[in-house]
Amino acid sequence: MDIYQIVFLSGIFFIASIVSVIAGSTSLITVPLMLEFGVEPRTAIATNMLALTLMSIGGTLPFIGKRIIQIKRLPLLTLLTIVGSFLGALLVLILPSKSMPLVISISMIIVTILSVITRNTQGTRIEVIPPRIGEIAGYVATFILGIYGGFFSGGYVTLLTAAYVMLFRMTFVEAIATTKFINIFSSLIATSIFIYQGIVDYYLGIILGITMFLGGIIGGQITLKLSNVWLQRIYLTVVAILAFITLRKYQEQNRSSSTI
Template identity: 55%
Template sequence: MTPTELIFLVAIFFLTSVIGVVTGSNSLITVPVMLEFDINPARAIATNMFALIFMSIGGTIPFLKSDVLKRPDLSLLSVLTVIGSILGALLVIIIPADTMPLLISIFMIAVTVFSVTNKNKGLEKQEKPSPTALKIGYGLTFGLGIYGGFFSGGYVTTLTATFIGFLNMTFIEAVAITKVLNIFSSIIATLIFMTQGLVDYQLGIILGITMFFGAIIGAKVTMKMSNLWLRRIFLVVVVFLAVRNLWQWIS
C-alpha cells in the first residue's frame, strides 16, 4: 500500500467513525474500501474488526459520566453479545461473502420501515417494555451478536433499532449502549481472527487510533443533539446504505 493510499484510507476511517457513532454501519463503507486496495477479504474484515475496538472505546468514553449507561440489563445484554459474537466470528470462513450485500440491504430496509412507522419511538422516555417485547429484544441482541461477530456491517444500526423498538430506549441511550456492546463484540471476534492469523496489526493500529479519536469527536457532538435530530440523521444514512448495498448486490 502506497503512502497516498494509506492517507486516503485513514481519512475514510476517520469520517466514518465520526458519523458512525450515531448511525453505525461503518464496516459497510470501510471494508469495501479496503477491498479496493486489494486487501484479502478475510484479512480486511479481521483488521477492520480490530480497528472497531478502538472506535467503540472512543465512542463510549464521553458517555461514561452521563446516566444513559445506567441500565440494569446492561450485563445481560453484554453476555448475550459475547456469546453471539463467538459464534459469529466462527462463520467467516463458512458464509459466502457475495451474499452480504443482499442480507445487509434487507436489514436496512426493515430498520427504515420500522423507524418510519413508529415515529415517536426513541424520542422520549417510555414506559417499561412488555415481557414479550423484552424477550424479542434480548433474542435479537443475541442473534445480531452472531452477525456482528461475523462481519459487523450494519450490526450497530440494526441493534440501535432493536433497542429503540423493543427495549424502549431513546436514541441517545441506544447509541451509548451499542458502543459498549460493540466493544465486547469486536474484541471477541478479533481474538478469534488473531488465532487464524488474519489481523494486519500495523494497519489495524493506524486505523484504530484514527477511529478512536474520530469516535470521541462524534460522541461529544451526539451528546449535544436532540433525539429528534439523531433520528433524522439515522434514517438518512440507513436509507442511503440500503440503496447502496442493494445496488451493489444487483450489479
C-alpha cells in the same frame, strides 16, 4: 499499500467513525473500501474488526459518567453479545460471504421502514410493543445480532440501535450509548479469534484503529449535544442512503456475473 493509500483510508475511516457513532454501519463503508485497495476479504473483515474495537472504546468514553447507558441490562446484554460474536466470528472462517450484500440491504431497508413507522417526533420513549414481550425480544435480538456482528458487523450497530429503541423503549441517545458499549465486546471477541487465526493486518489495523478511536470520541461528544429528534433524523438518513448504495452494488454484481 503505499502511504498515500493509507492516508486516504484513514481520512475516510475518520469521517465514517464520527457518523457511525450515531448511525452505525461503519463496515458497510470501510470493508468494501479496503477490498477496493486490494486487501484480501477475510483480512479486510478481521482488520476492520480490530479498528472497530478501538472506535467503540472511543465512542463510549463521552457517555461514561453521564448516566445514559442503562446499567441494569448490561451484564446479560454483554454476555449474549460475547457468545453471539464468538459464533459469528467462527462463521467467517467456514462460510462464504457472497450473499452478504443482499442480506445487509434487506436488513437495512427493513430497519428504515420500521424506524419510520415507529418514529417519535418528540424524542421520547416508544411504547408500541408490550413491555414484557419487548424485553424478551430485545435480549433475543441482542444474541442474534451478536452473531451477525461477529461475522461481518456491517449494519450491526444500526440494527441493534433500532431494536433497543423499539423493544427496550430506549431513547435514541440511550440506545446509541448502550450499543457503543456492547460493541466493544462484540468487536473484541471477534478480533481475538481473527488474531488467533493470523488474518489481521496489524500495521493497517492499528493506524486505522487509532484514527477511528479519535473519530469515535468526537462522534460521542457530538451525540451528547444533539436532541433525540436530530439523532433520529441523522440515523434514518444514513440508513436509507446505505441501504440504497448496498442494494445497487449487489444488483451491479449480479449483472456482472450474468454476463460472464
